[in-house]
Amino acid sequence: MMVTTPISSAATGPAAREVLPPLLSRLYPAVMGILNVTPDSFSDGGQFFSPEQALAQARKLIADGADIIDIGAESTRPYGSRPVSADDELKRLKPVLADVIALGVPVSVDSMKSEVVAWALDQGAAIANDVWGLQRDDGMAALVAAHRVPVIIMHNRERADPAIDIMQDIATFFSRSLEIAARAGIASDRIVLDPGIGFGKVPEQSMIALARLAELGSFGLPVLVGASRKRFISSVVPSEPQNRIGGSVAAHLIAAQNGARIIRAHDVSETVQALRVAAAIKGLQ
8 A cells, every 4th residue: 555645735725626517417428538748558559758748649639639648657558568667757747747637628538546546636637547446545535535526436456367357356346446435435426336347357267347337337437448449349350459449449349339438548549439429320320
């Protein structure tokens, strides 16, 4: 567990970032564009590491239709990622975060460290995206509650176990996270659940999570799915991450059909087009 991060005085001010309601009220899911300012992310590590490259990519994601920019400064890829310190994350974020926020689209900070999230929220980031669902850093839940911002709670495991019922494991994990959130005072209307496609799962379990995604509706909370370029696609059609656009779009259409309200993607233009066309066709049925 990490140490609790002190909450800044700015965190107790009035909430001014009610970003979820307008995005969740549409007929098609919102799209979260991925911006990795890392040297080692599984798909695009190093491509947007410099502030200039990162800002150019953020502009492209927005032009392609991204509703949210999700910026991360530590690779959390399920296979072979190397942990970095909070100081290293902040060194990667500080040159670019303010400029990305200034583009006018809500920014989500993808970090499991409350120290990093606290700084990003103080700069104007609007959403906390915790890949360990409030269960890795003891200070995260209190921080989110104090800032009164939305939080994405993602399911994760230290290692995959092909023998378990993955949907039961996800449900148990979420129940534990929601208890932590409730004790901290996080409002339920600021919580989004993410089944963590590819994290702590063998490829078949990732596909099961997509096929049975509707079961998560029992929590009564919006669901985010990030299947973009994930390894399970290659288990069906052998391919490198950059060549998995078709599989990503297919998975995201299934996710939307099964109730996902936010889609996290690298290939924003293709994803937006697919989701909007599918919604338009469905609207004529």
